[in-house]
Amino acid sequence: MERIEDLEGGLFGSLPFYTTSEERKIPMKQQPTIGRTVIVKGFHSNGSDEHPAVITRVHGLVGDCGYGDQYCVNVTLFPDASSPSFFISMYLFESREQAEEYRRFSQYSAIAFWPDRV
Secondary structure (H helix, E strand, O other), X not given: XXXXXXXXXXXXXXXXXXXXXXXXXXXXXXXXXXXXXEEXXXXXXXXXXXXXXXXXXXXXEEEEOOOOEEEEEEEEEOOOOOOOEEEEEEEEEOOHHXXXXXXXHXXXXXXXXXXXXX
């Protein structure tokens, strides 16, 4: 794995970011809009920490957090066997791999990413 850079200041302090892909600076292929489905990882319910969610607001681009430009979104989460939950100002990642890598080095417990294509 290649070390990319340290992110200084802001909410994160100084955190190292790593990537396994040379495509980390490519803009997001899918554009977030209200009503689109994403997956949220980090909320535990009924033995799973990944659940579907619907985007309820798009705040816009928040800049580069080590994986190219990221969007910030609000979502309504639909956990298995539980009531809906709401998350605000959550980073949305292009892939599960990017989201999990970012989560390893961040203070945030829950992150969102696009579902795998089948």
